[in-house]
Amino acid sequence: MKKISILLPYKENFSSDYAGAVSLLINDTTKLSKYKKNIKIYGFTTFTKNLLPNNYINLLLKKTFFQSLTNIYLKKFSIHEKLNPSNIIEIHNRPNYVNKIHSINKNIILYFHNDPLSQKGSVSKKDRISLLINTKKIIFISNWVKNRFFFGIEKYKKKKSNYEIIPKI
Numbered sequence: 001m002k003k004i005s006i007l008l009p010y011k012e013n014f015s016s017d018y019a020g021a022v023s024l025l026i027n028d029t030t031k032l033s034k035y036k037k038n039i040k041i042y043g044f045t046t047f048t049k050n051l052l053p054n055n056y057i058n059l060l061l062k063k064t065f066f067q068s069l070t071n072i073y074l075k076k077f078s079i080h081e082k083l084n085p086s087n088i089i090e091i092h093n094r095p096n097y098v099n100k101i102h103s104i105n106k107n108i109i110l111y112f113h114n115d116p117l118s119q120k121g122s123v124s125k126k127d128r129i130s131l132l133i134n135t136k137k138i139i140f141i142s143n144w145v146k147n148r149f150f151f152g153i154e155k156y157k158k159k160k161s162n163y164e165i166i167p168k169i
Contacts, residue, residue, distance in 0.1 A: 002035055005086040007101070008043035009094050010073045014058075016050040022092045022113060027052045040086070042077050044069075074100045081105060088136070095131055096121030102134050109137045116149040125152050132156055138163040 006026055008014060014023045023043075030039050041056045059076040061069055074097060081089070081104050091097045092111045098121065101108060110131060116122040122131060128149060131138060140146035146165055150157050 002038055002088065003084075003086040004035055004039045004088045004090065005077075005081060006030070006039060006041045006090040006092070007077055007094075007097065008041065009092060010044055010070050012043055012092075013045045014041065014043045014052050014056050015045055016052055018045075019052060023052065025113075026092070030055075040080075040084075042080065044073055071100075077101070078104050093119065094121070095119055095127065098131060098134055106134075106136070108135045109139060110135045111139045111141070112145050112149060113141050114145070116145065117151065122149065128153055129156060132160045132162065136162065140165045 008026070009022060012020050012022050014027075019027070026041060030036050030041065033039060039055055042059055043056065044059050044061055045056075057080065059073060059080070061072050061076065063069065064072070078101070081101075086105060086107075088107045088109060089101055089105050090109045090111065091101065093113045095110060095112075095116065096119070098108055098110060112119075112122075116128065122128050138149070140149065140163065143165055146163065149163075
C-alpha cells in the first residue's frame, strides 16, 4: 500500500478557522483520495483549535536565534520521514524544499499554486531545470503557472514529460 506524506508550506495553518488555500485544497482532495488512510499531512499550525480532520501531524517548533524556522521545520519533517518512510512526498508551493528533502526520498511531487518565478528555489533557469530533474512530477494548477515555469527554458517542455496541469480541461 502506498504511503504518502504531504508537506505543507511552513506558515500554512491546517485549521478550519485559519486555513489557507493550500490547506483547504489538501483537506478536500485527501477526503476523496483512495489512499486517504495512507496519507499523513505535516505542517506547523500555530492555531491548534479546530484542526482540519485529516491525518495531520503538527511539527512543533521552537524559535532559535541561530537557525531559520524553515530549516528546523524541514529537519523535523525529515526525522519523521526517516522513522516512517513514504513512497511519495508532496510539496506544495515551496520549490526550495525539494533540494533539502530530495536526499531522504527521491519520489517528490511538487505543486505550483502561484508564479514559480517569484518563489525561492524556482526563480532562476538553473533552479527550474534542477526541479525537473529532481522531482517525480511537477503539477501546475493552471496553464499560466506552467508557462511561467517554462519561461526561458521552453526546450525542456519537450524533453521532459514529468509535469501536468490540473484540473485537466
